[in-house]
Amino acid sequence: GAVVSQHPSWVICKSGTSVKIECRSLDFQATTMFWYRQFPKQSLMLMATSNEGSKATYEQGVEKDKFLINHASLTLSTLTVTSAHPEDSSFYICSAFWGTGYSPLHFGNGTRLTVT
Amino acid sequence: QQPVQSPQAVILREGEDAVINCSSSKALYSVHWYRQKHGEAPVFLMILLKGGEQKGHDKISASFNEKKQQSSLYLTASQLSYSGTYFCGTGVTNDYKLSFGAGTTVTVRA
Numbered sequence: 001g002a003v004v005s006q007h008p009s010w011v012i013c014k015s016g017t018s019v020k021i022e023c024r025s026l027d028f029q030a031t032t033m034f035w036y037r038q039f040p041k042q043s044l045m046l047m048a049t050s051n052e053g054s055k056a057t058y059e060q061g062v063e064k065d066k067f068l069i070n071h072a073s074l075t076l077s078t079l080t081v082t083s084a085h086p087e088d089s090s091f092y093i094c095s096a097f098w099g100t101g102y103s104p105l106h107f108g109n110g111t112r113l114t115v116t
Numbered sequence: 117q118q119p120v121q122s123p124q125a126v127i128l129r130e131g132e133d134a135v136i137n138c139s140s141s142k143a144l145y146s147v148h149w150y151r152q153k154h155g156e157a158p159v160f161l162m163i164l165l166k167g168g169e170q171k172g173h174d175k176i177s178a179s180f181n182e183k184k185q186q187s188s189l190y191l192t193a194s195q196l197s198y199s200g201t202y203f204c205g206t207g208v209t210n211d212y213k214l215s216f217g218a219g220t221t222v223t224v225r226a
Contacts, residue, residue, distance in 0.1 A: 004157070032212065043118060043203065044158070044216040093157065097212055104160035105148065105205070105212065 002028050004096050006108025013084055013115055021079045021111045023094035029074035030096035034105070035067075038091040050077040084115040117141055119206045121217030128194045128224045136220045138204035139186040147180050147187040148205040148214060151198075158203060161189075191222065199224045 003026040036044040049057040056069035068080040093110040119140040146165050150158035164180035175192040201221045205214035
């Protein structure tokens with residue numbers, strides 16, 4: 001089955017530093033990947049749509065300069081949280097799909113970011 | 117805008133049935149259902165496209181009423197493995213930009 005690998009699974013960083021999270025589709029090519037943020041016991045909130053070879057599309061209210069997304073290849077998208085602050089602490093999760101219609105989204109295992 | 121899921125939580129004994137509802141204020145193209153266990157990635161259950169269809173996966177099935185802009189997930193003869201948080205994701209077009217409900221936490225006890 002389609003596998004999406006997300007790395008790291010958890011990271012603790014100091015306030016003011018930047019953190020990069022990788023999302024890889026291991027056995028399929030994903031022209032589009034999505035990045036979400038999930039607060040405890042809450043839903044997945046779409047942050048941005050990452051398209052290979054072009055600029056990411058950010059949802060309203062998401063700072064593009066704060067959350068840098070790069071989709072360098074058909075199998076890799078990265079999310080960099082720049083100048084992280086404690087309020088950026090959250091669970092970040094990516095998803096990818098290929099195909100159309102009945103194709104499911106395949107999710108990574110998520111990254112728990114804690115900013116101290 | 118996020119779809120509204122109900123109930124927020126449900127506790128079942130093995131073998132019991134449950135229904136989870138997902139309602140949207142917008143006309144929908146698709147409804148996706150996923151199950152997430154604590155600390156893990158959401159796992160795909162099924163997709164329903166507009167057309168009022170019903171689909172099934174083992175003893176988990178779902179219906180989609182596009183006129184009412186809602187979908188229901190049916191857990192039949194629940195098993196311990198059904199425990200987790202169920203999310204519906206709704207799409208208004210075929211671009212896979214889904215809005216997810218707040219989730220329904222299902223606990224199945226022996």
